[in-house]
Amino acid sequence: xxxxxxxxxxxxxxxIPIKRPHQFSTVKVFLKSFVLIKIELxxxxxxxxxGTTPGIWWNGESVETMKLVIDQYIAPLLIDKELTxxxxxxxxxxxxxxxNPFAKATVEMAxxxxxxxxxxxxxxxxxxxxxxxxxxxxxxxxxxxxxxxxQEAKDYIEANKFANFKTKSGKEIPEEDAKRNLxxxxxxxxxSSIGIDPNGSWDRITTMxxxxxxxEAGIDFLEQPLAPxxxxxxxxxxEMKQVPVMADESLATVQDAFLLAKxxxxxxxxxxxxxxxxxxNTLKIAGIAEAAxxxxxxxxxxxSSIGTAACLHAFASIPNLxxxxxxxxxxxxxxxxxxxxxxxxxxxIHVPREPxxxxxxxxxxxxxxxxxxxxxxxx
Numbered sequence: 001x002x003x004x005x006x007x008x009x010x011x012x013x014x015x016i017p018i019k020r021p022h023q024f025s026t027v028k029v030f031l032k033s034f035v036l037i038k039i040e041l042x043x044x045x046x047x048x049x050x051g052t053t054p055g056i057w058w059n060g061e062s063v064e065t066m067k068l069v070i071d072q073y074i075a076p077l078l079i080d081k082e083l084t085x086x087x088x089x090x091x092x093x094x095x096x097x098x099x100n101p102f103a104k105a106t107v108e109m110a111x112x113x114x115x116x117x118x119x120x121x122x123x124x125x126x127x128x129x130x131x132x133x134x135x136x137x138x139x140x141x142x143x144x145x146x147x148x149x150x151q152e153a154k155d156y157i158e159a160n161k162f163a164n165f166k167t168k169s170g171k172e173i174p175e176e177d178a179k180r181n182l183x184x185x186x187x188x189x190x191x192s193s194i195g196i197d198p199n200g201s202w203d204r205i206t207t208m209x210x211x212x213x214x215x216e217a218g219i220d221f222l223e224q225p226l227a228p229x230x231x232x233x234x235x236x237x238x239e240m241k242q243v244p245v246m247a248d249e250s251l252a253t254v255q256d257a258f259l260l261a262k263x264x265x266x267x268x269x270x271x272x273x274x275x276x277x278x279x280x281n282t283l284k285i286a287g288i289a290e291a292a293x294x295x296x297x298x299x300x301x302x303x304s305s306i307g308t309a310a311c312l313h314a315f316a317s318i319p320n321l322x323x324x325x326x327x328x329x330x331x332x333x334x335x336x337x338x339x340x341x342x343x344x345x346x347x348x349i350h351v352p353r354e355p356x357x358x359x360x361x362x363x364x365x366x367x368x369x370x371x372x373x374x375x376x377x378x379x
Contacts, residue, residue, distance in 0.1 A: 004083050004118060008040040009075035009107075011067045013371040016304065017334040023144030025170025025199035026057045032302060032333060035063045036366065037070060039110040041083060047114025048361055050306040050337075051106030051274065058199075059102070059252070059275060066103040073097055074107050083118065086111050090280065101252060101277035102301075108278035109310045109357070116356035123313040123357055127279060130316050134348040135298060136324035138195070139331075142168035146180050150187045157191050163347045165194045166223065166326065170201030177202070178210040185217040197223040200249050204233045208240070215242040221268055221297075221323075224248040234265040246270050246297060253277075257285040261292035268323055270299040271315065274307070279314040286318040298325025305330045305342045308349070309357040312342075316351045325349070337365045 014034045022029050032052065039047040051070075056062040077092055089111065093104055116123045124130050139162040141149035149167065156162040167184055169177045181196050188194065196214070202225045214222065221244045226233045228249040237245045247266035251257060252275045260266045269289045276282045286296050298315040301307065308329050315321050327349050330342045338359040342349055352358025 005042045006039060006078045006081050006083060007042050009037065009070070009078055010040075011035050011037045011070050012366075013063055013067060014337060014366065014369040015371050016337070016369050018332055019334050020143060022140075022142045022332070023168055023171060024054060024142070025168070025201045027055055028144060029055070033063045033371075034304060034337075035067045035070070035106060036306075036337070037106050037110045039078070039114050041114055041118070043118070045114055045117050047110040047112070047117065047356065048306060049106050049109030049113060049310070050304060051102050052301050052303055052307060053102055053274065054301060058249070061100065061102040066100070066106060069097065069100050069103040070107060074103065078107070083111065083115055086115060087280075090278070102274045105274045105276070105278040108280065109273075109307070112279065112310070113356040120355045122353055122355060123279075123310065124317050124351060127283060127314060127317045130351065131319050131321070132316050134350045135312065135315060135321070135327065136164070136347055137162065137328050137344050137349050138164045138166055138324055138326045139328050140168055140197070140326060141165050141184065141194070144171065146183060150184055153184070153188050153192060157188070160346060161344065162328075164192055164220070164324070166197050166220075167194055168199070169196055170198040174198070174202040174206035178206065178213070181219070182213060182217050185219060189218060193218055193220050195219065195221040195223055195246070196225070197248075198225050200224045200227045202226060204230070204236065207237060211237065211240055211242045219243050221246045223270060224250065231259065231263050231265045234260075235263050238264055238267060244268055248272075248299060251285070254281060254284050254288065257288040261288055261294060266294060268295045268297050270297045271318075271321075272299040272301055273311055273314055274301045279310060282314050283318065286320060290320045294320075295323045296321045297323040298327055300326045300329055302332060303329045304333060305336050305338045305340070305359050306357065308342055309352050309359050312349065312351045313357065335365060335369070337369065338362055
C-alpha cells in the first residue's frame with residue numbers, strides 16, 4: 001500500500017451573519033468570521049477544519065493572524081509528510097511555532113478529519129471512542145439588554161429548545177452586573193437556571209460580596225469572574241464553597257490545568273479545543289481535571305457545524321464532562337457552511353457518526369460568505 005501524503009494546504013476567510021447581535025464583556029458582534037482550511041491528500045481525500053475566536057481581545061489571535069500563520073509557517077511543515085504520523089506533525093508544529101493555539105487547533109482539526117475519512121471512522125474513534133452520544137447544551141443570553149435576555153430565555157424554554165442558560169456579563173460595572181444577573185435568575189428560577197460569565201472583568205471584593213446572594217439565587221456557576229492571572233483570587237472564591245467557579249480564560253494549556261488543580265482555583269474546567277491548541281491537548285487537560293476531581297464543561301468559540309463537530313467528538317469521549325456544554329454555535333449563526341448542519345433537539349446536540357468530522361462542506365455557501373477583497377463587487 002502506497003504511503004498517503006499531504007499534497008496541499010489552503011485557507012480562506014468566511015464572514016457569516018448571526019441571528020442577533022451578541023454582547024461580550026468588551027465588544028458587540030454582528031457577524032462571525034472563520035478561517036476555513038482544506039488539507040488535500042495524495043489519494044484525493046480532503047480534510048476540512050475551521051478556526052475562529054471570540055475576538056482578538058480574547059487571547060490575541062484573530063482569523064487574519066491564523067490564516068497568515070497557517071499559510072506562511074505551518075503549511076510548509078506539512079507538505080509531502082505522511083498523514084499517519086499525525087502526532088509527529090503536531091509536535092513539529094509546536095517546536096517550530098510558539099503559541100498560536102487557535103491556528104494549530106484549526107490545522108489539527110483538518111488532519112483528524114482527513115485521517116478519519118482515510119480509515120472510514122468518525123474522529124471520536126481516533127480519540128478513544130465515545131463516553132456519551134449526545135451532550136446537553138446551555139444557551140448564552142447575550143443581547144446586551146436585560147428584558148430581551150429574560151424574554152429570550154422564556155421563549156426557548158417554551159419552545160423546548162434549551163433548558164438552561166448562562167449570561168454574558170462584564171459590560172457594566174461589577175455591582176450593577178451582579179444585580180442584573182440576580183434579576184434574570186429571579187425571572188427564570190421557576191423553570192430554569194443560569195450561570196454567569198463576566199469574561200474576567202469582575203474584582204475580588206465585588207465577587208466575594210455577592211457570592212452568598214448568588215448561592216441563594218441558585219446560580220449554577222461563575223465562569224471566569226476574575227482576571228485570568230488572578231489564580232489566588234479564584235482559589236479564595238473556591239474556598240468559600242458556595243457557587244462553583246469555572247476557569248476559562250485562565251485555562252488554556254496543560255500547564256494551566258496543572259496549576260489550577262494544584263492551587264484548588266477551580267471547581268469546573270471550561271474546555272475549548274481552539275484555546276488549547278486542539279482536541280488532543282483538550283483531552284489531556286480533561287485527564288488532569290479527572291485526577292483532581294474537577295468537573296468539565298464543553299465550552300465554545302462559537303463555531304459553525306465544522307468546529308462544533310470537532311468539539312463534539314472530543315467532548316463526548318471525556319468521562320468527566322458532567323456539566324454539559326454551550327455548543328450552540330450552529331443555532332446562533334444565520335447560516336452554516338455545510339450541507340448537513342448540526343441540530344439541537346430537546347436541549348441536546350448529537351455526535352456525528354459519519355467518517356471524519358461527519359460534516360460535508362457546502363461549496364455554494366462557502367462562495368457566498370467568502371470574504372470580499374477591497375473593491376470587489378458583491379453579486
